[in-house]
Every structure is written in structure tokens, then in C-alpha cells.
Amino acid sequence: MGTAAAAISPSVLARAAQAQGKGQVTVGLPADILNFDPSMKQFSTYPVIRQVYSKLLDYTVAYQPVPDLAVSWKIADDYRSATFKLRPGVKFHNGRTMTAKDVVAVFERAMNPEFGQNLVTLTSGQGMRAVTAVDDTTVRFDYEYQTPNILDTIQEVDIIAPEAFSQLRQTTIGTGPFKVAEWVPNDHVALDRFPQYWNSGRPSLERVTLKPFNNPDAMVTALQTGTIDIAISLPYPQAARLRAEHDLVIQGDSTGAFLNNFEMNPQRPPFDKKLVRQAMQYAVDRETILKTVYAGLGQVRVAPYPPNSTAYNPELNKRYRFDLARAKQLLTQAGYPNGFKFTAPITPASADYPQAAQILKADLAKIGVDMEIQLVDIARFVPMLFGGQFDMTYAFVALNKDPLTLFRNSAYRTFSSPVFPQGNFPAGYVDTINAARHTVVKEARYNLFTKIQEILLDEAWMIPVCSHEVISGWLKSVHGFSWDIDFEIQLDNTSKS
């Protein structure tokens, strides 16, 4: 053993890094990508999206629109149409020039219930009615009604060469800074520099390798030893320790996009009683969950919207605080002075879910409520969540961009709701959301979103806990690594010294 080890020489890692070269980076991921279809909007596929695709426009983390494949756009005064001027001469990875007809084909696919997958609710579901090629470099979008979040509906869609539509489960043709070299499922995705990328001078890297790790600790070790250059979704308990390592940069995503919630099913007793749901709001120790589960990275939330949202109202965040005595009092009023027992299916797919549930379970036990945590894997959990087969559960929702984003998440949405399957939503909820959907006046929208949040807090089937930040780490020799508002990582400006 000693002989074998000595023969390997002390710096296998340095040699590996040298062999890899400055023009290449390896990115560690918590899971393999599912495929190259961006319409699935799967979190595991996000790391590949911004490398191979571009959009007409993108948002910075601060929700500022920036041109991408479109050089300019104009939204009609009535907010019922928008016209986009495309960047001329943009090439697809197969060398073909992108035209307005390609963009139309991509949006028509996104709006088509047969192929659009999760994009349907983000395009036609938001009022997008027709997309027309005015000429080779001009595209017009028409909406059924006044749509304040027009730019969101367009930013959600990645531009794919229509000839690649049928291949998206295995490869793709986009206009992004890198093109697909190979995908070996279960092992790696290799992306090569696209020399005809529209943003000349970018990317500086010749090759990017995306490497999935089943075990987050193995990914941490690979980062520490320089086997990989960047790691996404580092485990929270390791964040503080890794920050102390002098050759690593550790950073949270700071998009404020991910909100963790306990979700109750108001169709099932005892959560069919509003007083019980409100008691649960008082029983959640948000501060402790944020501090112990998420390493303090994020913000405690009582109302769903983050401070950078146009719907943020600081007064609403004072509505509930951790107060077990008050929770007990409400339970007594609701007819449960001795507490009750319920089951909470929780997925261990992300380590924070069971940890947060354990904290709530311990606190509820103090007021006589027996919360039984049932660990279920993700393939079983998703149908349970979607089908409303739970008393209470814990999951995150995404709510960046326009405040309406919140209502595309299943527990908040007003159609195909798992928690109000009969459409028996609380009074005023659906009407107020619909009013906000069609209102463009800033103050009026703010008031409508405040009203919606008041309904949410009063009816209390959702318990916002805190936002969480996705932690990334990279070697100090890596420069220019960034991400957009959706936490789609960007490597077009990344280099390695």
C-alpha cells in the first residue's frame, strides 16, 4: 500500500488540474440532468440551460431586464402586445442563422399543451395568444388581456432550433455559448465552446464538464481537493467549514427566489379548521429553522414576498411570531385542548426538509400535537404533493420576478389546486389574483397583492418559513462565475487562472 501510494506521487491533483488546463472547468452537480428540454423546468436541468441556450431577454439577479437574443423591445401602451427586434446574424450550433420564424416556432411549442410541458402555464396560461413573425428580425407577441408581466412570459422561454425539438431528450441545438459535445447519463455532460456565439470574445473556456454526484459529501471532497472547479448546491452544514478554507469561494445565490413552506391540507381534519391552521403558524419557529437548517443563509418570511418584490409589505411579516402559548390557546378554541395526531410525508431528497420538519415536530410535541414524519422518496412524494395526499408537508416554491410568479406553484395556484380540488378557494382569493393579473397601475397592484397576502395569512394553509439560498463553491482560480435570477448558472464569462 505504502509503495503503491508513493509511486502515485504527492500531487495527483495538481497533475490532474494541469492536465485539465486553464480552458476547462468541471462543475459538480447534486444530480444528473434529466434531458435537454428546457420546457420541463426541472431544477436538475438548470445547470445546462444557460450554457446551451439563450433567451430573447434575461433578468439580472436584481430583476432588471437585459437584452440577449433581442436587441430591443417595445410593450404596447395597453399591455396587450409587445414587439421584439432580434439580434441579426445569431447562429444556431448547427451553423444556421436564427430568424423570427424560429422564435415563433419555439413559442408555439411552448404554448402547445401537447409539447409545452411546464411552459404552457407560463405563456398561454398568462394570456399569450399569438406570436407572429413581422419580418426576419421582428417578432410580435399578442395577449388575450392586459398583461402586466409580459416580459416574464417571454423571459421564461429558451430558444431552440426547431429541427432539434424531437431530440431534446438526448441532445439539443441552441444559440448559447457552448454546444453539446456528449452526454453520458449517470456520468457527465461535456460542452464545447461555440465559436460563432453572438457575443464575440465569449466564452473564454474551451470545455465545460458537468459532473453529477449522488453523494453531496463526495462533491464537497472533490471541490476541496481540486478534482472539480465549481460545486452547486453544497450541503448547508458544511458551508461554515468550507468558508474557512483559503482557496475556496463559498457564496449563497441571493436571488431570494426559493421560499420554504409548511403546507397544510384544508380538506383534511383537523386542518379544515382555520383556527388550527393559524395555531400552526404560531408554532413554527422560523428563526431556529433558518439558523440551524439553512446556516442562517436566507430571510425569515411570514408573508411570502421578499423585500425586493413590488408586492413586499413589511407590516404583513409581523402577523405571526413563534408563540407556543398562543398556538395552544388557538387549539383549545378550535376544540383540540389536548392536541391531536397527524402525518406529514416529507421527502429526504433534500436534507433540509426532514431537518425542518423535526424542529416543528419537537415544538408541536410541547403543546400536545403528535406530528408523525413519514419519509418518502421524491418519486412518491411528488404525486402525493400534487394529489393533496397529505395532512401537512414541507417543500419550497419559486417566486422571483413578477409577484404573479407565486401563483404558478401548485399550492398557491387557482387552477388544478391540490389543496382546493373542488375550487372551493377562500372568499376573494381567486378574484383578487385575477384582478392583479389584469392591472398594470403600480399602486393598484400593490394594494391587490397586499389583499391577497392578507387572505393567505388569515386562511393560513401555507406557512412561509424562510427563503433559502443555494450555496455554490468554487476554487479561487475560477473567475467570472455567476447566475441569473432563476439560479441558472452562467459560464459564458467564466475563466480560470
Add this chain to the structure above:
Amino acid sequence: MARYIGSRLVQAIPVLFLVSVAVFSIIHLTPGDPAYVLLGPNALPDQVKEIRAELGLDRPLPVQYAVWVSRVVRGDLGRSYLNGFPVIGLLDRAWPVTLQVTIGALLVALAVAVPLALLTVRFRRTWVDHAAGAFVAVAYGMPTFWVAILLVFVLSIRLRWLPPSGYVSLGQDPGQALRLLLMPSIALSLGVASVLARFLRATLLEELAREYVRTARAKGLAERAVLYRHATRNALVPVVTVLGMQFGAFMGGAVLTEAIFGLPGVGRLLWNSVLSRDYAVVQAAVLVSAVVFVLINLLTDLCYGLLDPRIRYG
């Protein structure tokens, strides 16, 4: 010999049929749905219905089983539900990785167990015997995942001698491939090595008590020749049986070691496919593993003839 092999292969058919029924039933009766994995928690009911129809999951289970088996017997293992790749291609890439680790672990286990057993027999009831016994007990008691973590901590993080994870094929870069295989092979082998060492020691002691050994000694053969040339060869027959059976343990242990060392083998493929309910991949991976296990058992039986000339196959 050919007749024996033929009859053993025929006997394997009902075994494989039962395996196919078992794996199909278990994975399909396990709660969960690949359509939801593909579409995510914000999917709409109509979209889920469409995907289920596309994957053939809306048909009755017996029909799905019949379709799958009819394809398998024609050599078509289907396509992954998640990415559409042919399952045979996924297995074709994954099996060599698992086999390399398994063979590596087998070699390490033999390299540790055989000398250890011989030493303990040669120096029976001395400090060497006791020390080896203690090592075997400790090695047997250490879980594979713990050994793996320990190896990574010491050899990769502290000493920086070996890369902590990754895989390159032997054809691509033999040196780097062996470096990457070393830790998984050691981690996987220790438990089996300790079982083998104990077993070989016991059978060697039995052989040394037999009359042919007394005769060999009476003829004036050196103790070394008695032990290595005569007793060891005879003691190896039952050891080969144990080794063949431990092959299954190696394949089971590969799920853990492949996750820890980032190896794209069958264990990891199977793990990911179970979690995402990629039925086509799970069914094929388990069925092919069963075939490999049957073949290893056959090979084990054939090895008896090489080790003991008295064994004949009819």
C-alpha cells in the same frame, strides 16, 4: 462438459423468469410515478395523463409485463423513460465500471486473505496468528461506506495521494484508471477478505489434519511444500464456492462505493433509476445482474474441476 453447461443454462430459465416477475412487480407496485418525476410538482393532470400514455403506463400491468418480456427475449431492453437512451447502451457503459471495481475488489480480497490465512496456519497460536485474527475481526466489523469515507479522508484529503472520485476507462488512461479504482476496490474488498481469510484458515487446518498430509510429511517433504503444494490446493475448492457467492455481495456493495467514489457503474445507475422510477432501466439492470450472477455460479462450478481432477461433469 458442453452437456453440463447446456443443462445448467436451461435450469437458469425458470430462475430468470421468476426474477423478471419479481422485479417487475416490486418496481411497479412501489408507490411513485415516472411521469411526475419528468414533469415536476407543478404539472397539470392532463400533462401527466399524456406522459403516462406515451410511456405505456396507462395499460394494465399484465399487458405491460407481456410487452416488456416479449421485447427482452428479442434482445430489446427498451429505452429509459427519462432520457430516451436505449437501456442496453446505458448498461453497456455501466457494466464495465462495476466489473472493474468488482474484479479489483476480488483481487485485493485474495491478495489480503490468502497470505493472511497461510500466515495464521504457518504460525498458529503465535502472536502472528493473534494479530491476524484481530485484523480480520476489525476488517469484518467495518462497514463498507465507513472504510470508503476513511480512505477518502486519509488518502485524498490529508495525504493528497489519490483523487477522491471519478472514473476513466482502462483503455483511456490505464495509470489514472488504476489510481481511481484503488480506493473503491479496497473499500469493497475488506469485508470479503476477512471472511475468506477465516474460511481458508479453517479449511487449511482441516486439510493439514488429513492422512495424505501425514503421508507427505512421513515421506520427508518440507513443511512449506506440504502446506503450499498439497494442502492449499485442496483447501481452495470450498473457498471458490465462497468467492462465487461473495460476488453478489460485491455487486450489492457497489451501490454504495459507486455513490461515494462517483463511479458511473450499474449500482449508481440502478440507484438513480429506482429513485426516479425509471422502470425500464431498473427492470433491465436487475435482470442482467441476475444473468451475470447465474453465469458466475456456473463458472464457479466449472472451477472445481480445475482445482480437483476427481470432479467430472456429465
